[in-house]
Amino acid sequence: MKNQILYEFSEALKKCPWYNKIFEKYPVIMLHISGSYLYEVTDERSDWDLVAICDTDNIIEYDPEYFFTWKDIKVHWSWLPLKFYLNGSAETILQNSGLSYFNHIRDEVIIYKNPAYIKIIDFLIANKNQISYNGSICFAKQVKDYINDICNKGTLNQDQYSKILMHLCRTYYDLSGEPYDINFLRSIKRIRWQPVSDEYKKQAVIILQKLKNLLGWS
Amino acid sequence: MSINKNGTTNFTDVYYNSRPIYQVVHNDKSYWCKLFNLTVNSSGCSGVAVTRTGTQNPDASTGTPEYYYGIYRVYYGDTIRLYATPFSGYEVDGDNPRTIIITGDTTAEMKAYPVDVLISPELFGAWEKGEVQIGIHNLNDLRVTFSGSVYGTTTSGKQETTQNINMQLSSYNTSFFKYTGWSVPAAQRQSVRVTGHFTEVSGSRVSKDATDVSPNPDIETTTTTTTTTTLARSISLTDKQGDWALYTPEEEKKETES
Numbered sequence: 001m002k003n004q005i006l007y008e009f010s011e012a013l014k015k016c017p018w019y020n021k022i023f024e025k026y027p028v029i030m031l032h033i034s035g036s037y038l039y040e041v042t043d044e045r046s047d048w049d050l051v052a053i054c055d056t057d058n059i060i061e062y063d064p065e066y067f068f069t070w071k072d073i074k075v076h077w078s079w080l081p082l083k084f085y086l087n088g089s090a091e092t093i094l095q096n097s098g099l100s101y102f103n104h105i106r107d108e109v110i111i112y113k114n115p116a117y118i119k120i121i122d123f124l125i126a127n128k129n130q131i132s133y134n135g136s137i138c139f140a141k142q143v144k145d146y147i148n149d150i151c152n153k154g155t156l157n158q159d160q161y162s163k164i165l166m167h168l169c170r171t172y173y174d175l176s177g178e179p180y181d182i183n184f185l186r187s188i189k190r191i192r193w194q195p196v197s198d199e200y201k202k203q204a205v206i207i208l209q210k211l212k213n214l215l216g217w218s
Numbered sequence: 219m220s221i222n223k224n225g226t227t228n229f230t231d232v233y234y235n236s237r238p239i240y241q242v243v244h245n246d247k248s249y250w251c252k253l254f255n256l257t258v259n260s261s262g263c264s265g266v267a268v269t270r271t272g273t274q275n276p277d278a279s280t281g282t283p284e285y286y287y288g289i290y291r292v293y294y295g296d297t298i299r300l301y302a303t304p305f306s307g308y309e310v311d312g313d314n315p316r317t318i319i320i321t322g323d324t325t326a327e328m329k330a331y332p333v334d335v336l337i338s339p340e341l342f343g344a345w346e347k348g349e350v351q352i353g354i355h356n357l358n359d360l361r362v363t364f365s366g367s368v369y370g371t372t373t374s375g376k377q378e379t380t381q382n383i384n385m386q387l388s389s390y391n392t393s394f395f396k397y398t399g400w401s402v403p404a405a406q407r408q409s410v411r412v413t414g415h416f417t418e419v420s421g422s423r424v425s426k427d428a429t430d431v432s433p434n435p436d437i438e439t440t441t442t443t444t445t446t447t448t449l450a451r452s453i454s455l456t457d458k459q460g461d462w463a464l465y466t467p468e469e470e471k472k473e474t475e476s
Contacts, residue, residue: 016462017464
């Protein structure tokens, strides 16, 4: 069944007066919706994240200084080089986090495919799980201290309230194959701004411990 | 089984009773070892030194194995030492160097990953306490100095306060460091933007991203006096057409950020 909001946004974006800005700096292989709409944990605060996979190794500016809004919701994008996907690792934590949910890529979130790169796009999609796995490992390693601190203490300090917590739990679900607990993820995603129940905080700690076990860090 | 071997013939496979065998030994002397492929995945590294430190193949020597088109030719039972040189700011996953014994076609993972600095300015009751905490998830033996500014954005949308920061993060395992001295009146508090850059302190290792991250204006934060969250980027509405709007950085921002 077609996701109406994804379809509506995709069609609107193609008609955006500044759509070409996404394509003007680097050769874009594929443009797709990323972020919460990709891994499907959205709420009323969710904005629109896009990723443009580019055929260049010389991206100086991953994120443009400017952005759009659509119906007053922020729309912004990142230019990421193809090598991130082929090498199995990106550079920053947020980029690796983004790779970690590439397994959710599907037709309805793909806005543009460059016809000159169809074989590469097919390869990326065919290997989405491996790309996601590689990104997950890199992402978790980059925040290993954060994970260990929480697991060692068995509790969350206020200074550890971060969206990274949600991404790590989501990563666990993706790696383990367990179904998402959507309400839990949606709640801890906003832990910086809104109260989270003690039950969910405990659940987050348990999931980080399970993630550690899954990664063989114990 | 009989094998005629004159020192120049290279057998690729040997079978005994129709079963492949990997090594031919007679009277405790090894006469032949099967050839295998060794591939080294070395993303994040400038190079990997591959050295055969031991072998049971009489025709093989220690040192760097033969290398063809990305594949090393190694023999069953070879002892291979791998030593990766990661890019600056990268760290090899697992033991480095490491030693492996060849028992078949092998792919050695000598990948290195960035020793990254996560800079994620986050506020935790900061407005009430006159504090700004800048989240920095540091790894390993990181020591950095942060130089930058905190910009307070008021309810009128203007940046009316600038505080300079120049601090050294000296604790290896401190997840956050704290800037105090904030003094924006509570009624005017709207959002905060932190800009600046991290500089490596001698003796530590910092991802090259550390300076690239700066400025990092895309901070979502909120005040403790309102639930409204604003994007703390200094941008302005440049154009609006239908449901779409374009926001670009203000000139003021360009002047204040290095």
